Amino acid sequence: MSNRKDDHIHSALKQDHPNNDFDSVRLLSNSVGSVNVKDVDIQVHMFERTFLTPIYINAMSGGSELSKEVNEKLSVVASHFGFPMATGSLSAAIKNDTWKESFQIIQKNMENGFKIANIGLSRSKEDAKKAVEILNADALQIHLNVAQEITMPEGDREFKHWNARISEIINYIDVPVIVKEVGFGMTRETVELLSSLGVTYIDVSGKGGTNFISVENDRRVNRLKTFENYGISTVESLLDNQNQKVTLFASGGIRDAFDVVKALSLGATMVGMSGYFLKLVMQHSIEEVLVIIQTLIDDVKGMMAVLNVENIQDLKHVQKIYHGTVLEFINQRKK
Ligand SMILES: Cc1cc2nc3c(=O)[nH]c(=O)nc-3n(C[C@H](O)[C@H](O)[C@H](O)COP(=O)(O)O)c2cc1C
Incomplete structure (x- = not known):
């Protein structure tokens, strides 16, 4: 029998x-430059820590031999750049001890690094706590993935308890909780609802990169082809959520x-990448990989100098101009 996590990795790698x-x-x-690249500061102060860059490696891996290898490599990269x-979801490790090691491997490389556990809302608050403990995590991500579950033949079909479960988990565990999508974005109504449930950190994870409906379609007999258009993009999610009272992270299609620079300019505090790092x-x-990522970081600073900003x-x-369907989205979502 194929392993679901391996299927996800192979499908995501095929996507472009x-x-x-x-x-x-x-x-x-303004064409008249006014900033020296060496003075550009991209540090982020959050969770009582200082991160050297606004970039993070987003949820993906764990729960198979292949994903253990992926986690090992990703954690070397994470540790090198801070x-x-x-x-990925620790559900597999909670159900079966065999898979704990495929997650815990990251601790070896990230002794002082910021590790984030991940769990879905089919799990109890006690399981959420276990997920944090298995990883000795500094924060917990809860993923919202209804569209993925519906596309998955063996996926969950019960979501009524989600509102209550989110608040329960936040009240039960003692590390910060980040609620994230898995690539379909979040409207301002979603963010407002989450905020009313006590959520203060939100990763809008929008459309534009890894498409999880397409990933699950690869595992189906009959593809839900048009459903692959579902969701709102990361750009639309950020635009829809200007001036919210929560800390917004951006991921999906970076x-x-x-x-990275555009997502930060649109209001993100930090920017996550999954498919990019996996590839x-x-x-x-x-x-x-270390050379490529150092170049990415240098380029972020260089582009900020082009935009005449030091932080x-x-x-x-920075002034922005929008085109095409993004402009349509803005016009139709005017309050
Ligand atoms: C192989 C793979 C596995 C993933 N597994 C999870 C997961 O277990 N939990 C989760 O919250 N998101 C998961 N995601 C979704 C990502 O965290 C992210 O929200 C999504 O891929 C969009 O970002 P991207 O366009 O940079 O890939 C996974 C993504 C990939 C590529």
Whole structure:
């Protein structure tokens, strides 16, 4: 029998998303430069820590031999750059001790790093606590993945308890909780509901990159082809959630340094990547990956200098122009 986690990894690796809504956002600047690259500060202060960059490795792996290998490589990268790193759902390790090691492998490489456990809402608050304990995690991600479950033949069909479960978990565990999508984005109504349930950290994880309906379609007999268009993009999610009273993280379809800069400019506090990092560690040696990522970080700073900003706060005030369906979205979602 094939392992679901391995299926996910293989499908995600096949996906390619050369174009997405980040292409419909343009940033304006003044041609008269005024910032030295060495003065650009991209540090983020959060969770009583200082992160050197606003980048994190988002939830993916654990629960198979292959995903243990992936977690090992990702955690070397996370440790080298001081990136926070989330694992994939710890559900597999809670059900079966055999898979604990495939998650715990990251502790070896990330002794002082920021480790994030991940769990779904079919699990109890006690399981959420176990997930944190297995990883000795510094934070917990709860994933919202109704569209994925519905596409999955063996997926969950019961979601009525989700509202109550979110609050229960937040009240029960003693590390910060981040609620995230898995690539279909979050409207302002979603964020407001989550906020009313006590959630203060939200990863909108929008459309534009890894498409989990497509991933699950690869495991189905009859593909739900048109359903692959479901969801709102990361750009639309960020635009819909300007001025919310929560800390927003952005993920979903971040392809390069310019997307990182755009996501930060649109209000994200930190920017997560999954498919990007998966492809890097599966297709390159660790030495090559370290060079590629150092270049990504240098490029983020370089682009901020182009935009005449020295820090992430100032980046938020950069003027933006929107095109195409993003503009339609803005117009139809006007309050
Ligand atoms: C192979 C793979 C496995 C994933 N597994 C999980 C998971 O277990 N839990 C979760 O919250 N998100 C999971 N995700 C979703 C990502 O965290 C992220 O929300 C989504 O892939 C969009 O980001 P991207 O476009 O950078 O890949 C997974 C993504 C990939 C590629």
